[in-house]
Amino acid sequence: MSNPYNNAPDSPSGQLLHELNQLAINTQEGFYAQLDREAEERERLHKKALAAAAAQHERVRESVELERQRLEAQIQAERERREAEARRELDQQRKQKAEREVEEKRRELERAQTVEAEQKKLSEIQRSEREAREARHARQEQESAEAVRKAREQQEATKKGAEQALASSKATPEAKQTRGPSPQQASLSTDVATVQPIAQPVPALSKQTAPTPEWETEHNRYLEIHRRLKAFRQFMKAQGRGNEQLRKAMGDMRREIIKCVGQLTEGKGANRQPLSAILSVLKRALAFNGPSIDVTQFIASPPSHITDTEGPALLIYLLNVFSKATLSQYIGEAGVSPRAADPVGIIASHIFAHADFKWNGVSLVDILLAKYHLVCPVLFGIYGPENTDPGKQRLGWWREDSGGPFVSQQRHYERMTGLGAGFAALSLRNYEKSKLTNPFPDFHYWQALARIANVPPTELTQTHFVVLKGMIENYESKFIGFYGGTAVAALRHVLVELPKRVSPGAASKSLAGLVDILKKDRRLSL
Numbered sequence: 001m002s003n004p005y006n007n008a009p010d011s012p013s014g015q016l017l018h019e020l021n022q023l024a025i026n027t028q029e030g031f032y033a034q035l036d037r038e039a040e041e042r043e044r045l046h047k048k049a050l051a052a053a054a055a056q057h058e059r060v061r062e063s064v065e066l067e068r069q070r071l072e073a074q075i076q077a078e079r080e081r082r083e084a085e086a087r088r089e090l091d092q093q094r095k096q097k098a099e100r101e102v103e104e105k106r107r108e109l110e111r112a113q114t115v116e117a118e119q120k121k122l123s124e125i126q127r128s129e130r131e132a133r134e135a136r137h138a139r140q141e142q143e144s145a146e147a148v149r150k151a152r153e154q155q156e157a158t159k160k161g162a163e164q165a166l167a168s169s170k171a172t173p174e175a176k177q178t179r180g181p182s183p184q185q186a187s188l189s190t191d192v193a194t195v196q197p198i199a200q201p202v203p204a205l206s207k208q209t210a211p212t213p214e215w216e217t218e219h220n221r222y223l224e225i226h227r228r229l230k231a232f233r234q235f236m237k238a239q240g241r242g243n244e245q246l247r248k249a250m251g252d253m254r255r256e257i258i259k260c261v262g263q264l265t266e267g268k269g270a271n272r273q274p275l276s277a278i279l280s281v282l283k284r285a286l287a288f289n290g291p292s293i294d295v296t297q298f299i300a301s302p303p304s305h306i307t308d309t310e311g312p313a314l315l316i317y318l319l320n321v322f323s324k325a326t327l328s329q330y331i332g333e334a335g336v337s338p339r340a341a342d343p344v345g346i347i348a349s350h351i352f353a354h355a356d357f358k359w360n361g362v363s364l365v366d367i368l369l370a371k372y373h374l375v376c377p378v379l380f381g382i383y384g385p386e387n388t389d390p391g392k393q394r395l396g397w398w399r400e401d402s403g404g405p406f407v408s409q410q411r412h413y414e415r416m417t418g419l420g421a422g423f424a425a426l427s428l429r430n431y432e433k434s435k436l437t438n439p440f441p442d443f444h445y446w447q448a449l450a451r452i453a454n455v456p457p458t459e460l461t462q463t464h465f466v467v468l469k470g471m472i473e474n475y476e477s478k479f480i481g482f483y484g485g486t487a488v489a490a491l492r493h494v495l496v497e498l499p500k501r502v503s504p505g506a507a508s509k510s511l512a513g514l515v516d517i518l519k520k521d522r523r524l525s526l
Helices: 012-171 173-179 183-194 213-241 244-262 272-287 313-334 338-353 366-375 389-395 409-427 443-453 462-472 476-483 485-501 506-512 514-522
Strands: 292-294 310-312
Touching: 012 213, 213 244, 213 313, 213 366, 244 272, 244 313, 272 313, 272 338, 292 313, 310 313, 313 338, 313 366, 313 409, 338 409, 366 409, 409 443, 409 462, 443 462, 443 476, 443 485, 462 485, 462 506, 476 485, 476 514, 485 506, 485 514, 506 514
Parallel strands: none
Antiparallel strands: 292 310
16 A cells, blocks of 8 residues: 555645554554454353353253263162062062962861861761660660560559459459458549540649759750860861952851841731741751751750761751840840740740751750750759859859859849740740641650759759749749640649748749739639
8 A cells, every 4th residue: 555645645635634644554454453343252151151052051061961970860760679579578468468368288188187187086076975875775675675674564463453353353253242342442443533635745833852863964964065066166267268269158047147137026917028038047057058067966865766866067057056146136125125036936846846957857946945954944844052152053044254253133033034935936836737846745844844843942043033033024824825734723823822932032022923913914813
């Protein structure tokens, strides 16, 4: 570029113009130089900001990457922990399963050993019972043969005496006419004159000084049946532990029977549905493919001619449940309201009379009677002092718990009232119009009444009078319907004469009070 001073005019104005031009040029160059510097500075700052942003971005990226790695490590650790925990749980489950299998095998072995022991025990009991029965039958046959021999000897002696008397009468006919009838003839005529046609043999309501051994033997025989039933219940539980189908059937059927017995109530046709349900359950038990048992051990006097002693164990088990529920209903309901015993007695009598639930034609009512002998022994001629624990035990006082205190007197009297009413409801049933055979005929009612009446006066307790009132109240009409005038005489004896033999007590006074009730409500004067 050429120097401007070379072409500058020499005039001042030219010089000024030249300087102005030069100034403008310098100013423009400085301006552009300033712009360039500012641009460079902005570029530098921009690049610096970009670098800082890139660095920040890198730091953020690195931080995020580190967080990602940390989270992945945490997730991986959690996954590994869960896998380890799952493995430990699986190992624990396998170990527990193995332990359960071992325990189940051990229990199965124990159950098998228990069942085997129970079967062995039952077999031993059955064997001993069979031997005892055989011995008893042999003794009875021997006694029968002895009785037949004595009867024949007596018959021969009587025949010989009659022949001698006939020969004597032929020799002295006049003496016969003047002497009148012989003592033997008078006795025979008197017997004929006093005999009355009664359907059943009637035990005498007379004084007695001691219990007969037969009563105690019979009572102990039924108590032994009750003990066998308890052992049998344990046997069935052991069978159920090894047979799930049997265990479930036992539980369902037991609950159904207890429920239906609890629903029994007064009223015509009111018990049709519960009875139908009970019959259905027992028939299902007959059809159930379960274990069998020697039924003769639950019968007081099994027939000797029957060789097949086995019967369905489930049916025996359910009849035992039914019997227990029946007595519970007597105690719980009839103890407070004696009339409640009648529908229960009707159903119980029908069940034990039903042909399908008999064993070789023999009713299994002895299962129910065994429980009766346990809870109400006074019905069968048993007595004892009421002021001692053994005496209370013999009279049927119940304990709150096994080995615990006896129930209160009020509760005891309620129990005895219900059981007495239940006994009457069971035994005073009329089967004349039924095709079934009465499993517990009215003779047992008379026998129980006679045995209580024959207790020595010094041994009579208030328990006896409570049971008598339960037996008689609401059932005197049925009793008279069976025995007529003989029943009236028996009622007079137990309601009028018997309470006079003891010191006055609440129960004996209450029993004697029935005389006025019968006179007022039944128009029966004793």
